[in-house]
Amino acid sequence: MDFELNDEQKLFRETLRDFADKEIAPVAPEWERTGRYPTEIVARLRELGLFGLNVPEEYGGLGADRVSYVLAFEEVARAWLGAAGLFGPHSVACVLIARHGTAAQKERYLPRMATGELRSGICLTEPGAGTDLQGIATTAVRDGDHYVVTGAKTWITNARVAGVLPVLVKTGRAERAHEGMSVLLVDTSSPGFTVTRDLPKLGYKGPETCELVLDEVRVPVADLLGGEEGRGLQQVLGGLEIGRINIAARAVGVAQAAYEAALGYSREREAFGRPISNFQAIQLKLADMATEIQAARLLTYWAADRAEKTGGRVDMEAGMAKMYASEAAIRCALESMRIHGGYGYSAEFVVERLYRDAPLMAIGEGTNDVQRLVIAKALVSGGGRLGW
Template identity: 45%
Template sequence: MDFELSDELRQIREEVRRFGENEMAPVANEYDEKEKFPHEVVEKGAEMGLTGTSIPVEYGGAGYSTLESIVIAEELYAIDPGIAGAVLGTSFGCEAIMEFGTEEQKERFLPDVAAGDKISGAAISEPDTGSDVSSVSTRAEKDGDEWVVNGNKMWITNGSVGDFFVVLCRTDPDADGRYNGFSQIVVEADRDGFEADKITGKLGIRASDTAELLFDDVRVPAENLVGTEGMGFLQQMQFFDATRTGVAAQGVGIAKGAAEGALEYAQEREQFGQPISEFQAIQHKLAEMFTDIEAARNLVYKSAWSVDNKEEQLTTLASMAKEYASRVAVDVANEAVQIHGGAGYVDDFQAERFYRDAKITQIYEGTTEIQKNVIARELLGKGI
């Protein structure tokens, strides 16, 4: 077993880290406080190829593997999760187009996203449908050579800044079976009847845009159907294998950033005439934090390798990685605040922001409880 990253990947990691320290860290508080999407930072990220890390080279992207992409994610999320999500999330939803889209769709949508000229999104959750994806009620009906979309989507990343969205719709309400009759359709934001309402007041990742989407007789051409009609739910489940591994990498990055900040603070902060890092209680906290991060990182790397190699355990590993890494993120961020004491409860240090940002990793792309359900289901051989 080879646990070494290639020289090229280590170099990429160092360059990405410098980008985060130079372009993200100085403005992180500002964008968090204002709940503002960091367009300027995204533009700079596009120049480095960070807006299309997984998009194939032939469509203008960097063509990175899942493993390479999660190493990048870890570094940026260790600097600031909100801005990292904005930069790397500009291509969210493009995974479906890359995996199931036609050549025409790939050429139409992917290059602009890779160049940073457009932002994509995936519209799945609804006000009454979060974890239960099979209960999606947004409908798309065929009318001649067009699809007419009606419905409501909630908690959509890039919702108010996105240029197009891959929307999970019910296209055949009479289809047999709970998981049949769904399709994925690209809906451009400039279509008549489309409306986005930005959601504010979020606990964390406040620089990342989130919105509610409304579709009122939105007409799109028939060629906007992604993949096979009626197979959207199954396509979505494959989509989660990659995105859940990505969220797991976010968790590792958040934990890393929080732990590194706590380590530095513990060596500088003095109590009773000595740095608090000299106290065994603090040393034990740090030892546990960094051990948990290393364990999570290795699980996430294995999950990424599994996705890249289409390994049969990839669904199980993706859910294991997300469940564990997100738990580590929350636990480590909590301990980081504790080590900072009162200073960790205000925004003078990053500890409180990591603490707020960590929680979302246990919620989006399937809650912790859903991940445990998936793991158990796969172990018991029950499939979907």
Template identity: 50%
Template sequence: MATAAAPTATPPMDAAEEQALLDAIQKWVDREVRPVVMHHDHNDIWPAELVAQMTDMGLFGATIGQEYGGLGLSAVTYAKIVALIASHWMAITGIFNSHLIMALAVERFGTPAQKAKWLPKFASGEIRGGLALTEPNAGTDLQAIRMTAVRDGDHYVVNGTKTWISNGIEGSCFALLVKTDPKAEPRYKGMSLLIAPRGPGFTVGKKFAKLGYKGIDSAELIFDNYRVPVDNLIGGIEGQGFFQATGGLELGRINVAARGVGLAEGALRLATAYAQVRETMGKPIAEHQAIQLYLGEMVTRARAARLLTFDAAEAYDRGERCDMQAGMAKYFASEAAVENSQTAMRIFGGYSYSKEYEIERYYRDAMLMCIGEGTNEMQRMIIARQWLKQNPA
């Protein structure tokens, strides 16, 4: 099992620097994101102008080390940024997060030459991409992937299909999980991770029409005799791909937890405001006990989700193994996002169903948090296994 060590030793920001960064991002959200979110979400428009602004702010290098031109942010600062943006539009956090998980695989497991070649371009946003693991027949059971990479001189020839890949259309490079030895037993020993830039033989299949998570593109990627240099094998040794792909999931889970925190807090913010202006029986609904019970539950869930998430992020920043904390944070915060968005829908009554209000987006976006970066069924099993290991009979 890969350890949780953070890839760089960049010293964390002090509190004043961090607050200044968060204030700048809040201003950007208020000025640029909030005016366009409903239009982009309802029409499933990829937000080109916001992506350009996120590039200028350095978000595509947020967690990449400063020696490669990134911001080298700690997991804590990064999670605060993600929660803040997600509380207004969760989907755009996926555009830079999927990219950063690809970058993390290179930064943590790549050779010095691979880091020098790819990380500066990832950090600047010149090359953007994501993580391509899932296949039509293999999501949770990643070891069941069928995509093959067969050595041919100084290249691999890749064949197969990836599905549900975030940034699949707009991204130009992916960390691609393949089988370099499809017959290996155990199966993970035959898996490798390649840096796969777009090129001949690498095409987009279909763009998925989705319930939520609009704006960001989710696509099928087809590889048909796609040739990639052997130099693009992350770490330079075959058979490491399963651990390289899942080694970044701790930060990925902290990120999904932070998105859950954002959704849970955003739904709370909208419901709190609405409950104080909507009147029935001659008073704001916030004064009815039934609505107070809802708000009491929501604020408690949002707070608990935040505390669990930052508990995991702090452990990650200390370089500790934190798969259990990250799993608990991801599980709890994503369920909090679902429950708070549903409860907010109840508080909004009939207007929750109207596209003129924002709360329906939270309801559509929240469920994804229970699925991505390891389903919540798997999270609970991972938590339980760790717990049992720590507490033998």
């Protein structure tokens, strides 16, 4: 049993940490406050190859192992959650195409996605369908060698900058709803594809999150993911599983940032003639935070390692990691704010942003209540093996 990163992973982490500390953290407060798009960070993500994390090496990507994948999101999110969103949904789209795309689709999309020349996201949620993806209303009707797509999507991150989006649609009627669902790779420059507005958000500033409309958008049949109708729900659920490990890693990064801010402040802030870190009440909070963060980190790395080694679905492990890490991030952000006292409520201190960012991870990629159901289903079915 080895809980250590290998040398390559350690070097990868140090490179990312240096990048995040020097090029993201210093600009995040001002750019988040003013709503400035982080163009320079996007350029550096391209240079570092992070848009190609989940693209196989044969298509020009990093082909990173799953633990390296989570290291990337942990370190970037520790500096600014918004910066992690610039390549998070894109990475899930890469998984979908790398796993399920036809040979032609992989050749067409993955090399440009690896460099960040072609950016993407994941286009699932609708105004009337979030957790219940089988309830989507967007349809794709076959018309010769095209599908005609009609519907609306919401909460789509990176919608304005994406060149292609995997869109979950209904391609037919079936006795079981999921059998009538497919994924189309939609060119966002197509007539009828319109981003209608950016959604205002409590946190997670930086990348845009949008509503969009597809008004009789014509999509070539060749852009049906995998070339087979009726496989869409299974395809996206597999991608969301990797996305949940991504969210868990981001949550660990946010929690770590909250802890570091609390620890640093407690050493500097004095009360009654001594640093507040000397008071037992503060020490208890720091101890709880550190323990929770390390537990969340180990769960996340475990889920990533299981995904890497099995090569198959790890719904239970990903659900555990995402659920626990996101709740830990919320608790740590709140405790850090309490340690800061009144200053924790000020936008001049990073903890205020962390407090606004943290709740997203409990909602994104499936709410935590849904994750509990996923975990319980695995346990009850007998497939929920615990331990290593």
